[in-house]
Amino acid sequence: MNVRNSRLAALALATGVLCACDPAVVPEVITPPALQAARVERDASGACFGRDVTPAxxxxxxxxxxxxxxxxxxxxxxxxxxxxxxxxxxxxxxERQEVLFETICPEDLTPAFIAALQRALAARGFYIGPITALMDLRTRRAIQLYQRRTGHDTAILDIRTARDLGLVAVPRDGGGN
Known part of the structure; x- marks a missing residue:
């Protein structure tokens, strides 16, 4: 084990000990502001829409x-x-654009759904890392890389991407977004 790895192991052990002492201490998932920019809104039918800004x-x-x-x-x-x-x-x-797109409603982003999302992205080579069931920075970056192929450059999961990954049912009429 090299010096860097031993320091990381000591830091992980110390963090674990501190967290074990105080059950209120929970590691926080920090998302950069650029990945927090999108807003989710609900329309009259109950569908959720993400609003994001694509830079110029x-x-x-x-x-x-x-x-x-x-x-x-x-x-x-x-x-x-x-x-x-x-x-x-x-x-x-x-040009800079404000984009509105159908997305998964926040209450549907359960740990089981996020874990399935991480596995689906990992199977396609976009997510590398452990399956954490957390919508963390690594997961959002994988979503953005996957969606970028279709010209949708956002870290917020588009309903079309969720359908493409097999996470959300496709409507019977074959339509939808």
Missing amino acids: VIETRTEQVMVSPAVPGPDGTVLSPASFQTVTRQQIVR
């Missing part, structure tokens, strides 16, 4: 623009070399 995509291009061409002499030698200027431009490739 800005492309920066830097290029050399010729200010003056080279001046050749009568014998073909260069009397004055060309001069260039560096020009940098930024262009918005995709």
Whole structure:
């Protein structure tokens, strides 16, 4: 066991001892603000919708623009070399958008559902780690990576993704979101 691993083991042991002393001490799952941005709202029919903001995509291009061409002499030698200027431009490739999408209602995100979600994402190579049944940072990142393939770049589980993963029944008419 190397020094780093022994320090991690000692820290884990100390944390476990501290938590064992005080049953009120529960490790907190901290989610960065970027992954907390979406809001879930319920409509009149009881369906839940996530509201998230996709950031603008800005492309920066830097290029050399010729200010003056080279001046050749009568014998073909260069009397004055060309001069260039560096020009940098930024262009918005995709505007910032507020996206509304059907999602799983918070009360349905049970530990059993989250564990099944983690297993489904792990089977597809998007979730790496233990099955914790917690909607933690690792799980949200896996959701976002999986959904990014369809152009839905959010860490909030879309109902279409849940159906695609086999976690939510598909309506009989085959429709839905």
